[in-house]
Amino acid sequence: MELTKKFEHQQAEQKWYQHWLDKQYFHSTPDHREPYTIVIPPPNVTGVLHMGHCLNNTIQDILVRRARLQGKNACWVPGTDHASIATEAKVVGMLRERGIAKSSLSRDEFLGYAWEWKEKYGGIILQQLKKLGCSLDWDRTSFTMDPDYYQSVIKVFIDLYNKGLIYRGKRMVNWDPVGLTALSDEEVIFKEVDSKLYYVTYPFADGTPGGITVATTRPETILGDVAICVNPTDERYAAVGGKQVVVPIINRRIPVIADEYVDAEFGTGALKITPAHDKNDNMLGLKHQLKAIDTLDASGKFTTEELMDDQPTEQVLAYNGLDRFVLRKKIAEDIAALGQLVKVEDYKGQVGTSERTGAIIESKLSLQWFINMAQFMEKNPQVLGDVLNDTIRFYPEKLKNTYRHWLSNIKDWCISRQLWWGQRIPAWYDKEGNFVVAATAEEAEAAYLQQFGKKAETAGGLQQDEDVLDTWFSSWLWPMEVFKGISNPGNADAKYYYPGTTLVTGQDIIFFWVARMIMAGYEYEGKRPFKDVYFTGMVRDKQGRKMSKQLGNSPDLLGLIEQYGADAVRFGILIASPAGNDLLFDESTLEQGRNFNNKLWNAMKLVKMWEARQSDNAAQLADSQFAINWFANRLQQVKLEVDGLMNQFRLSEALKTIYSLIWDDFCSWYLEWVKPGFEQPISSEVYSQTVKFFDELLELLHPFMPFITEELYHLLAERSDDLCAHQWTAATATNEAVLQQGELLKQVISTLREARVKNQIKPKDSIDLHIQTAVQANYESIEAVLKKQVNANAIAYTQEAVPNTIVVAIESEKFFIVSERDIDTDALKAELLKDLAYQQGFLDTVMKKLGNERFVANAKPEVVAIEQKKKADAEARIKAIEESLQTLA
């Protein structure tokens, strides 16, 4: 068969992925083996693959494939998240394009469209993961709105409600005026914005001249003001206590109250209180028993609904329906017209925005469902404890701090969302607002009868809550429910696969998801959900900017896979990804990956070209014996090293180590050492050893670059099995002496090659070599290789300098090169003098140390011994150089 010049990835990728699927290698069922479980962080059902997924899933695939090779029962569960608010927003947008308003649809009609959308676009991302080579157990694909999953979410809600951990209450929530829903604190992103600080004067109600001036960033909320608050220790306001002031425009008389909450240093030291539109104002309002007057509707437009007691004027009524930001300017102007706007300052402030819609969040009083986190944490102290004591291990470890800080200051979790796409809250209300919590209408009626002593229909029937649950209220069950651990507790799968082994996810969802999975895990299984959590950093562009659609710096991943190959993309993204740090994506690392593919491909071609011959191979085998022995040891050494790195999740370094083993040790050294002469046969012994080494290298690399390794495994020899399902050969102990001799050989070859280049000896010109060494035995076994590598006709040993030769030295050993080329004595001399100066400088530093009595007295004896050896080596080297200089003189 004719082999192509380069590795052609397209057909190999398609062929092998299909083959692996056909063989069911990715499918796992419980058995006697140790399980290795990873659940995918479920991407949004409507998502498409981006660089973050690529990094994240490449890492998971590496871990899973490695576990599989190690003989573990590896199970990687795929799936998607219904992503309530994000998906609903997309569906609403799609409907708008078709000219359909969400408000014109019934709940069921809307859900019909949403499911249609999900069937059409949902799971595209899972198909894209196949292109990347991800070895997921597709038979286990889960979706957070699958019927069983849906029911398990409802079940958990009811259970937590019955345990008293869920309550319903009217609280200040983060309101998204675009998404028209409440959000949890975690879904609010604070951003710095340029705004203005308006100084507004509220005149005294009793006609006393002057008034109180407050500084506010939000004049549009002034009509909802119910008090002015000052600090009780603020002498400027000592005289105004108990007075009333008049709210501009609406002319409401409000009291001046005192509270230590107010910072006298800020603005004027006087704070306007609007309990309906600010969290802190609300807290103060409750404390001082002030009314909350809401002046904004759900979409952030002005409404006079609650202002009727104030008998609003035409001017106020005209504000109706104005957007909050339009109103801000309008009110500022109107107050200025009254002469009550003292000044306006530029101000940099933080505003909360919605993670999903980007809208500026409005603090709003609203009736919502919450989880009482203080109580939950009291019940489940391991949620924090087991992370702090490394029962659940975080990589990088520094995130333990972040986790602890968040949990120690945890607020109640608002879990209701005013959306339709999601698990509908199983609460049922009668006309008076009494409610029961139950899974179905029938159960609700029964519960109602029991709780309120009357039939539901006598109270006008029951109505189910219109709202759905926060997406994360379903994803926190993911590690359990993908194995039906909630809907069918104690089943064989759940028992076998839970707790999972490793979770790989982004640092950005440590609170949203990781912390909550740990919570749910302890609450429902009494066990940690996973052993290790590996947090990846964020993928950024070359300049360190976040990838975003606006910047257009987000590469087309499928295009890159097409262009460079999946293995190259995996290589490129991983090699640039230091553990736990952000990754600066640069296409040049993909090129490096592609080049590596070709290196492997060509190494395979070389081996395939060789003709193994049984007879007449004794001499060649002897010549190659050292190379084989050395590489066998070197391979084991690297395997041990890689084991260590992988155990610490230092994947990038593990890959670098393997890369260098293959490119440098195997291709540049080993293959060159055993390579037969042109069109010469190779000893069958050497050949089979080489193929065996190659197999082990492919095995080591396979988790990182699955496609090319599988392809080469099959091209290298006839096989009845697949690399994907191979069983790892464990690393064995290494022989240090052989490894050291290998290093010596490399060093001698490099030094002699360098000398050849410097003396302009062409590669084709052969040399004679004389070696002056104390230990001739060190060289005898590597003589054959050395001859080949430095193009020497002959190697001889000598006890004294050989005149008229090029001399180089390694430690105290000297090498005399006899060549037909004239020797450039001056250049050689200059070279030696340079080396001599370096050695003398070095010796000086060593002597200084050894001359320091305190060093000799205090340092550990080993350290002193090392310094003494350095001294001896440097002296020997200097002597060798001096002798060489003499022969040149």
Added chain:
RNA sequence: GGGAGCAUAGCUCAGCUGGUUUAGAGCAUCUGCCUUACAAGCAGAGGGUCCGCGGUUCGAACCCGUGUGCUCCCACCA
């Protein structure tokens, strides 16, 4: 405002318990080679105030203090 982290070659990073030569790798750069698997390659080379300052120590890239510059997380002083 509180907390965490980072600063080492042009770039991205190793450097784990303070002593493995006068600090390493990959990529990039430069020089010479179309040598028989590979020019997407081979053989070589150059490149450093380990952010500044002070301290501890026989000895500091590493430990302590301090300054500077970046990054991230948390926190709605209106």
